[in-house]
Amino acid sequence: MNGEFTTWLSSVADSIAAFWQALLAFGSTMLLPSRLVQIGVVMAMIVLAWLLARLIVPRYEAWMRGLEGRPKWQLRWLIVLRRRLPLIEFVALMWLSVGVFAALYTFPSRRYVLVLVATIATAWLAIRIAAQLVRNRLLRTLVVWSLSIWATLYYLGLLDETSYAMDQVAVTFGQFRLSLLTVVKALALTAALIVVARFLAVTSSQRIRGNADISPSMQELLVKLLRISLYGAAFFIGLKAVGFDLTGLAVLSGAIGVGLGFGLQKVVSNLVSGVIILLDKSVKPGDVISLGDTFGWINTLGARYVSVVTRDGKEYLIPNEDLITGQVVNWSHSNDLVRLDLKFGTSYGDDPHKVRAIAIAAAAGAQRVLSQPAPVCHIIDFGESSVDYLLRFWIRDPSAGLTNIRGAVYLALWDAFKENEISIPFPQREVRVLGDRPVVANPPSAD
Template sequence: MEQDVTLAPEEQTSELDRIAGAERQVTGGLPEGEPAATTDIALGIWDRLVTFIESLTRPWVAYQVAIVLVLLVAAFALSYILKPRFYDWLKTREGWSKLRYRYGVMVHRRMPLILFTVMIWSVVWVMQSVTWPSRSYILDLLANLALAWLLVVIILRVVVNPTLRAFLRYGLWIWATLVITGLRDDAVSLMDSMALNFGETRISLWMIAQAMVLLGLTFAVTRLLSRQADARLKRSQDISPSMRVLFGKLLQVLLYTSAFFIGLRIIGFDLQGLAFLTGFIGVGLGFGLQKVVSNLVSGLIIVMDKSIKPGDVISLGETFGWINSLGARYVSVVTRDGKEFLIPNEDLITNQVVNWSHSDKYVRLDIFFGTAYGDDPHLVRKIAVEAAQSVGRVLNFPKTPVCHITGFGDSSVDYILRFWIEDPTGGLTNIRGNVYLALWDAFKEHGISLPFPQREVRMLEDSSTN
């Protein structure tokens, strides 16, 4: 029966160091400087894991595992009680910034991890003060691991994109676990041994993993800087709306391009090795990305020539609305009924677009009507102008309503009433309807009739019946 022997502090050796010695015996036959074979590295990692699992049967390890299980159950049980109350309290917070709300939601979702981290560190501090460090080795390992995971969650909360945030979170969790458990060097060697050579370029699994995590981090930082710069540009009153969009797009392209190449340089990737990819990129642009590139270039043209800018009212085919935003690939147009159309930039370049507010904000509308021949046309024109001026959105200065005779019809004298508005975003159909109602009321008040076609049916007797 194995006895639990208490070692002096100077005689204590960490479990991972002892296992590392066993692993060195497995791979020790390799010459110095020569990378170990993939099989040898994998066998070494497996031997360390088996040795660690076998150590769990020792009494001083088993009770640490039992303590961890109790703490896990306590953390989940306590979070089950506290989470609804914290959520109700969080809903009462008014005036908080978006970042504070995000961290509040993070605390609500990660409450079991937070509680477990606090409780296991408390247990570790108590046990290290009353017993040998070897008696709390597993607890100390898991406490550092829980704290590292929690710090990763807290730091990555600033990343807005949920997909990118999840990718970085799991990547950093895996990396922190390998570092804390002492498996980092072995894992790096194993992934680095799995490589493909393209001439002088060597691409390993470790390089790909590095690239994914580091590029994700650089793009996250770039996205944060881009959002901050874009917000500052939107608040600037010295720059026109179209130039704000242009500067924002150019800044995004510059930042993301710089982030891509900086990430590759951090990894140590030889940028000269990318030269052979230019041919494939050219083919892809010529075939698969033709529409994408066309929309990107069209978007830059729209912004540079200032033909369309946010807030303009446009008509494109059956779509009528105002520009909500200019994107790199499309333009967002919001209609009066709340529908948002995403129109490709290329369509705005190649098709006929009516911009109701391109050169100025004034829009002219026309209404056609007719009156009976017995009504005085001078009086009709005067009444029509006064009726249009009585509608709230119709301008009286500097553009004034006018009424003209357009012709003599079969049963009426035909007129056109022209008036101006300066807020086309408020709708065109509704203002026409209001002017028509004003005309109806004014003509009814002055006894002016609105003729309509009348037909007379005459029945002829059949001569054969006489």
């Protein structure tokens, strides 16, 4: 065991020494007088680019603030250019210096350093602009740094030495050898595949959600399945492409899955319930539901919960399992027609035929009340102090609220009854104050 470790340590030391020698050899070529002049020009261009940025950036920002009515994607790219403006200026100055040196000197060696720095800076600029297509900030940072390092080593001619040194830093598990180079390749390839998968997922999701022939619940199911498939494929393809054996990973994941199944029963139950909800279309985004004391419309269908927004702006995250096992009132499941009932009473002195006609006309005149089915009014009881009626009417937009339309119809009834001198009785009590009477503490018995 000690011999294997010594051999491994020796190979790592040799690879690092070879890389260091290549780096020193490259550095020694930079000490020639002509190249020192070029390095000085590079430093001068860095300072000049910084000064130009200090001068141009405030004017550029002032010009951006004056833009109105531009699409968001244009403003976003203008901000990207603002952040990369010093690098853009440096690239332009470097290629201008290359042109000047090409006109002054015939030999390419007289401008070798300038061309090298200009090429690397151009590659950095292209990588940073292209990386804006990656929306995730962490993933975008990983892509920028990894590609920038690769481009720098490639143009410096140190890529082979770096790869050899990283490949020597490795550990062995039986017949499987895992090196630092393999890990870096796996991360880079997996990140690239995830970027492609994300782009395909976003594009496909927009098309699926824009298809009116697919129900909203089925759209959500297709989008979730598509994302899981694309990201899973990107992860496993990235591992397989760099030589990882997925057989052992499958066995390990199966064992982990069994353990997680017992420990995360509720989570798994909510995930399965979410799939069932999407398949049976019992609820979908935009539906108005009542669950216990919660009344609102569904905002989103998540993998673990359903987001329900109430009229007062509160957002409830209801577990999917509660929607499967509990009693849910879906006001817009098969259609969006909703019937509302209002109870009221009038005096016995008022003509019930006239009261019914006035109530129907008042309800029909309120906003949001449908003319078909038409409102109806029925006598439901002869109460102690009033004739009791039930007014029924229909609406088609329960998501706009139920309490407000009830209040509007009640207000219309009030105005109509006032106009037609129909009274709404209410309980009245008469209190009589008795005069002073002697109080007998112990009244005589009958005996």
